[in-house]
Amino acid sequence: MKMYLFTAQEMQSLDRATIEDLGIPGLILMENAGRGVAELVCRRFSSGARVAILVGPGNNGGDGLVIARHLKARGFEVTAYLLAPEEKFRGDAAVNLRAARAHGVALVAILKDSLLPLLEAGLGQAEVIVDALFGTGLRRPIQGRLAQALEMANRSPAYRIAVDMPSGICADTGKVLGVAFRAHLTATMAAPKLGQVLFPGAEYVGQLKIIDISMPQDLISRQAKPRYLLDPDLLRPWLPRRPPEGHKGTFGHVLVVAGSPGKTGAAALAAMGALRAGAGLVTVAAGKGVNSILETKLTEAMTLPLPETSEGSLAPEAIEPIFSFSKRLRAGVIGPGMGLHPGTKDLARKIILEFPHPLVVDADALTVVAEMGPQMLGQSPAPRVLTPHPGEMGRIFGLSAREIQAGRLKYAQSLAQVTGAVVVLKGARTLIAEAEALAINPTGGPGMATGGSGDVLSGIIAALLAQGLPAFWAASLGVYIHGLAGEALAEERGPFGFLPTELADRLPKTIREFISLQELSLKLGDGLLGEDNCRQPKP
Numbered sequence: 146m147k148m149y150l151f152t153a154q155e156m157q158s159l160d161r162a163t164i165e166d167l168g169i170p171g172l173i174l175m176e177n178a179g180r181g182v183a184e185l186v187c188r189r190f191s192s193g194a195r196v197a198i199l200v201g202p203g204n205n206g207g208d209g210l211v212i213a214r215h216l217k218a219r220g221f222e223v224t225a226y227l228l229a230p231e232e233k234f235r236g237d238a239a240v241n242l243r244a245a246r247a248h249g250v251a252l253v254a255i256l257k258d259s260l261l262p263l264l265e266a267g268l269g270q271a272e273v274i275v276d277a278l279f280g281t282g283l284r285r286p287i288q289g290r291l292a293q294a295l296e297m298a299n300r301s302p303a304y305r306i307a308v309d310m311p312s313g314i315c316a317d318t319g320k321v322l323g324v325a326f327r328a329h330l331t332a333t334m335a336a337p338k339l340g341q342v343l344f345p346g347a348e349y350v351g352q353l354k355i356i357d358i359s360m361p362q363d364l365i366s367r368q369a370k371p372r373y374l375l376d377p378d379l380l381r382p383w384l385p386r387r388p389p390e391g392h393k394g395t396f397g398h399v400l401v402v403a404g405s406p407g408k409t410g411a412a413a414l415a416a417m418g419a420l421r422a423g424a425g426l427v428t429v430a431a432g433k434g435v436n437s438i439l440e441t442k443l444t445e446a447m448t449l450p451l452p453e454t455s456e457g458s459l460a461p462e463a464i465e466p467i468f469s470f471s472k473r474l475r476a477g478v479i480g481p482g483m484g485l486h487p488g489t490k491d492l493a494r495k496i497i498l499e500f501p502h503p504l505v506v507d508a509d510a511l512t513v514v515a516e517m518g519p520q521m522l523g524q525s526p527a528p529r530v531l532t533p534h535p536g537e538m539g540r541i542f543g544l545s546a547r548e549i550q551a552g553r554l555k556y557a558q559s560l561a562q563v564t565g566a567v568v569v570l571k572g573a574r575t576l577i578a579e580a581e582a583l584a585i586n587p588t589g590g591p592g593m594a595t596g597g598s599g600d601v602l603s604g605i606i607a608a609l610l611a612q613g614l615p616a617f618w619a620a621s622l623g624v625y626i627h628g629l630a631g632e633a634l635a636e637e638r639g640p641f642g643f644l645p646t647e648l649a650d651r652l653p654k655t656i657r658e659f660i661s662l663q664e665l666s667l668k669l670g671d672g673l674l675g676e677d678n679c680r681q682p683k684p
């Protein structure tokens with residue numbers, strides 16, 4: 146199943162389509178939502194457990210009241226705290242407020258600050274807190290009493306479950322609006338939301354469970370935008386085939402334009418990334434002065450010793466040999482450790498604009514893109530994949546890395562639209578954007594944040610391009626397996642201190658493991674999608 150990510154507005158139109166076109170009343174959707182969450186509680190806690198439910202004024206609160214009714218019926222000791230006056234409950238939520246009352250659910254209205262100590266005591270004694278304050282309808286920062294209620298919930302030792310969204314997290318951006326509920330588990334309705342996988346939202350979600358509320362999967366797929374949470378099922382079909390009769394020519398020849406004195410390692414890492422990701426042949430093009438170093442470092446890759454500048458980096462005269470060599474190539478990488486000598490930048494500009502094959506543009510070559518103006522990339526004769534970290538992205542937009550981080554999605558999409566290229570914005574939850582599609586990568590970890598890790602990634606993506614993958618999928622698969630290799634090393638070697646060389650070396654085994662990953666085992670926030678990692682139920 147493809148993991149499409151939705152915005153709040155898209156969820157509303159799915160809701161509408163289910164109700165109006167398929168004739169399933171909203172009350173049934175709400176019943177399914179609430180019963181689904183109640184079942185999750187029953188699986189983890191035994192009847193008799195004390196459950197406190199925070200109920201907001203919208204349909205999220207309505208879900209909460211359904212949960213209250215079902216848990217009460219199964220013997221839980223339930224208190225629903227209403228944080229909005231009754232007259233604010235409308236439609237399905239109002240129906241469920243009446244039903245909860247008729248079923249004898251304890252309803253406690255917290256409508257004055259003087260009642261907050263009562264709420265605090267209730268939350269402190271609860272074994273489970275269910276947050277049904279706000280879901281996809283959150284519109285502005287949470288303030289006042291509601292904010293205090295969430296802070297009290299976060300301080301409680303109880304197990305915390307968020308209904309649909311942790312209240313306070315924007316479903317579209319993952320931003321915290323005021324204060325947010327810190328969930329151990331988030332039970333989301335029908336499909337995951339963007340804000341659950343983007344940081345900081347992802348940190349508040351905990352384990353993510355998807356509740357089937359009777360929205361048919363084909364409707365969900367039909368209405369989904371090409372916005373994916375990367376997972377093995379989605380990516381496996383893109384893994385290049387190795388036909389038994391294949392030879393090195395079948396798997397493509399990658400050119401790595403990289404390296405200069407002091408930075409030959411970057412070139413070597415990109416080359417190793419490409420080799421470990423299955424490229425048939427790899428050639429490194431660098432200044433002739435560093436050739437013997439590269440030849441010593443790299444046994445399997447070939448080198449192309451070329452004219453150099455006074456700094457030992459590639460000179461503009463290298464363009465002829467590179468273009469005449471390019472006939473035998475399928476893809477390239479430019480930038481790692483390339484240097485920023487004016488002559489080298491002239492050469493890089495030509496390669497970025499004229500290289501006739503798909504090209505990964507990384508590191509120093511991204512400075513060249515920033516200087517020439519990214520819109521120039523529209524002229525390139527073949528696909529381009531730009532792989533900036535937030536600092537490099539900042540140079541392109543004339544912004545700080547911090548500003549880029551505050552709007553990662555927006556900047557990645559806008560650069561993809563301006564350039565027609567695929568943009569890989571690196572960092573926690575790397576984004577892969579092209580003009581019409583977006584993917585978010587859940588693999589990897591902070592142990593990978595070390596110099597050289599990105600060089601390996603650019604080599605991997607180039608190898609996948611050389612094996613014929615479309616640029617968006619080469620980038621997506623490359624980022625995903627690079628992250629998986631990092632996770633494996635963090636497990637095997639320790640959380641940090643493993644090296645980019647080891648990342649490249651871990652790839653073949655990682656790919657084998659990736660092929661056999663049957664289940665979704667995606668790290669989301671603290672938890673794993675589809676796995677139980679919570680407290681044991683009481684005997």
Ligand SMILES: NC(=O)C1=CN([C@@H]2O[C@H](COP(=O)(O)OP(=O)(O)OC[C@H]3O[C@@H](n4cnc5c(N)ncnc54)[C@H](O)[C@@H]3O)[C@@H](O)[C@H]2O)[C@H](O)CC1
Nearest residue numbers: 160174175203204205279280281282283284285286309334
């Ligand atoms: N589509 C589905 O999958 C289904 C979802 N359900 C649940 O319904 C909510 C969305 O319900 P909605 O009524 O649109 O929004 P909310 O309940 O999240 O909140 C709306 C409510 O809150 C007010 N409000 C918004 N922000 C604030 C704020 N910062 N402070 C105070 N008040 C605020 C706003 O004015 C509204 O009154 C979805 O998440 C699911 O949980 C259904 O169960 C059906 C199926």
Ligand SMILES: [K+]
Nearest residue numbers: 276279308310
């Ligand atoms: K909620």
